[in-house]
Amino acid sequence: MLTSLLDWFYWSCLLATAAAGALAWWGTGRWWRVAGWLVLALALGQAVTTALILHRPPLAGAYESALVFLLWLSALVLLPCGDRTAQRRLAALGWWTGCVLMALFLVGSRRFYPDWYMYQYIWSRLFFSLRMAANATWLYAALAALASLAVDAAGRHCLLRWSRNFLLVGTAVFLAGEFVGFTWRMQWMGDYWCWNANFLEATLFFLLVTAAAHLPPAWAARPRLRAAAQAVPGLLIVTLFMTHMFMEP
Amino acid sequence: MQRLSSLKFTLGSLAGLMIWLGLGVFLLQPNLLGPSFQEMNRVLILDWMLGSAWDQPWAPIWFLGLCLGVGVMLLNLGACTLTRLLPRLRPGNRLRGWLLTLVHLVMLVVLMGHGAEMVLGHKQEELRLVPGQATALPGGLSLRLERVRFTSDPSVINLPYRRARWVWTSSAFHRRENWVQVRVSREGQELWHGKLRILEPAKVESQRLTLAGFFAPSEAKKNQVGARLAVVYNPLTTLFFVAYGAWVVLYAILAVVTWRSGPSSQNNGQTRRQLG
Numbered sequence: 014m015l016t017s018l019l020d021w022f023y024w025s026c027l028l029a030t031a032a033a034g035a036l037a038w039w040g041t042g043r044w045w046r047v048a049g050w051l052v053l054a055l056a057l058g059q060a061v062t063t064a065l066i067l068h069r070p071p072l073a074g075a076y077e078s079a080l081v082f083l084l085w086l087s088a089l090v091l092l093p094c095g096d097r098t099a100q101r102r103l104a105a106l107g108w109w110t111g112c113v114l115m116a117l118f119l120v121g122s123r124r125f126y127p128d129w130y131m132y133q134y135i136w137s138r139l140f141f142s143l144r145m146a147a148n149a150t151w152l153y154a155a156l157a158a159l160a161s162l163a164v165d166a167a168g169r170h171c172l173l174r175w176s177r178n179f180l181l182v183g184t185a186v187f188l189a190g191e192f193v194g195f196t197w198r199m200q201w202m203g204d205y206w207c208w209n210a211n212f213l214e215a216t217l218f219f220l221l222v223t224a225a226a227h228l229p230p231a232w233a234a235r236p237r238l239r240a241a242a243q244a245v246p247g248l249l250i251v252t253l254f255m256t257h258m259f260m261e262p
Numbered sequence: 263m264q265r266l267s268s269l270k271f272t273l274g275s276l277a278g279l280m281i282w283l284g285l286g287v288f289l290l291q292p293n294l295l296g297p298s299f300q301e302m303n304r305v306l307i308l309d310w311m312l313g314s315a316w317d318q319p320w321a322p323i324w325f326l327g328l329c330l331g332v333g334v335m336l337l338n339l340g341a342c343t344l345t346r347l348l349p350r351l352r353p354g355n356r357l358r359g360w361l362l363t364l365v366h367l368v369m370l371v372v373l374m375g376h377g378a379e380m381v382l383g384h385k386q387e388e389l390r391l392v393p394g395q396a397t398a399l400p401g402g403l404s405l406r407l408e409r410v411r412f413t414s415d416p417s418v419i420n421l422p423y424r425r426a427r428w429v430w431t432s433s434a435f436h437r438r439e440n441w442v443q444v445r446v447s448r449e450g451q452e453l454w455h456g457k458l459r460i461l462e463p464a465k466v467e468s469q470r471l472t473l474a475g476f477f478a479p480s481e482a483k484k485n486q487v488g489a490r491l492a493v494v495y496n497p498l499t500t501l502f503f504v505a506y507g508a509w510v511v512l513y514a515i516l517a518v519v520t521w522r523s524g525p526s527s528q529n530n531g532q533t534r535r536q537l538g
Contacts, residue, residue, distance in 0.1 A: 127427060127431050128431045129428075130430055130432040133432050178517065181513070181517040181521075184517075188509060188513055192507060200461050201472070202387060203385070203463070203474065203494040206376065208302045210287045210290045213283045214283075214287055217287070220276050220279055220280050221280060223276060224272075224276040227269050228273075229268070229269040229270055230269075
């Protein structure tokens with residue numbers, strides 16, 4: 014019953030994100046916002062159904078991560094950024110990205126991760142949830158930067174500022190996740206740090222976002238360069254993250 | 263000093279560090295330097311560098327390169343704080359300026375905490391003992407594993423982490439029902455005696471005793487189960503966590519203040535030029 018319901022939510026999310034994106038980019042009137050609320054409801058339904066099947070929140074693995082990213086994106090794109098055209102471009106990119114994330118599972122397996130005993134532990138749940146929230150926020154910041162290339166000067170300024178703000182918010186969430194992860198690792202293994210690929214990748218992610226926030230003034234004054242600098246971290250991080258998830262045995 | 267504190271220098275040092283970390287991720291593969299990195303996790307970095315590290319020199323060379331990269335970044339961070347951030351701070355100055363300075367200074371403390379974790383105190387991870395076995399700890403302490411209670415299926419006990427995650431489910435492995443009993447003594451006098459469970463460490467004097475997992479000493483006799491223990495002491499762990507917590511809070515406040523403050527003056531000018 015729940016599995017069939019999840020199937021229904023998956024296909025609905027796939028179609029609704031594509032349609033909402035098209036409405037926001039090409040449509041007229043306010044129907045795109047209605048479509049946006051529908052996408053949010055469907056993404057929430059998909060996440061809640063998954064949680065009911067697993068008896069825990071979606072935490073790790075390709076499909077669980079993708080549906081959490083979609084949920085965060087669906088909520089974030091509804092926030093008003095202050096410029097109507099800019100908002101529509103950003104919303105369209107957000108929904109199309111959600112559509113691409115869902116479309117990955119037309120080929121990839123929608124298997125869930127096992128109910129590893131560690132997932133019952135509050136620090137591990139918090140760590141995975143905060144890591145996914147940070148990645149989704151950085152992805153949203155990247156989309157705002159990309160959308161700035163498709164609007165006029167006022168909209169561009171609005172979106173680049175919006176993107177910078179969300180890079181900072183994502184970093185705060187990411188660091189909170191790292192704090193929680195250190196605590197978890199110390200309780201489990203004795204020390205809070207470990208020289209492995211996950212820890213090095215996490216440090217790399219932080220440096221990547223830090224670099225985007227330290228552009229020399231002459232470079233930051235060039236909108237295309239600034240947009241690229243603010244778009245690269247989120248896109249690269251989520252691509253690496255999803256690749257990592259798909260390559261899990 | 264101006265060059266050292268420039269943003270181009272910042273970007274250069276960050277790019278160098280990112281490339282080096284990416285190289286580290288590649289080198290960590292099991293058929294490359296994976297085993298050396300595992301050894302690196304077992305003891306204090308200082309002990310590792312003075313001991314077994316040089317059996318496979320590429321791992322310590324990578325680590326020294328990383329230290330060099332962090333050193334260059336710290337140089338830039340220090341110069342930037344002295345020449346750009348601190349001179350702007352005056353009473354009545356904007357909150358954002360203070361926050362930016364504090365975020366940079368607390369990051370320095372966090373990095374110092376990481377450095378201290380590598381050289382101070384004591385660390386033994388993956389300490390494998392079977393019941394009846396004892397090992398010596400610093401300060402004349404002795405740790406003896408007295409008993410192991412493992413109620414779950416021992417046939418899957420030696421699986422590597424990624425495979426184990428699929429098998430050690432919450433229904434197949436009951437964390438609280440599996441424990442080990444240890445005794446810590448000094449010169450025959452008992453200091454602590456009790457049970458350790460996964461995620462429930464104990465502190466004896468300054469040493470933190472942790473049960474990381476179980477293992478079967480022999481593939482043939484999987485019913486005999488030993489314990490994977492960690493004994494760690496770092497005098498600055500609390501300081502590190504306090505600094506890291508403060509860093510998170512400062513970042514969050516900086517995000518809120520940046521949001522409320524709107525565009526920076528430089529960007530304002532840029533927009534006016536574009537709109538004009």
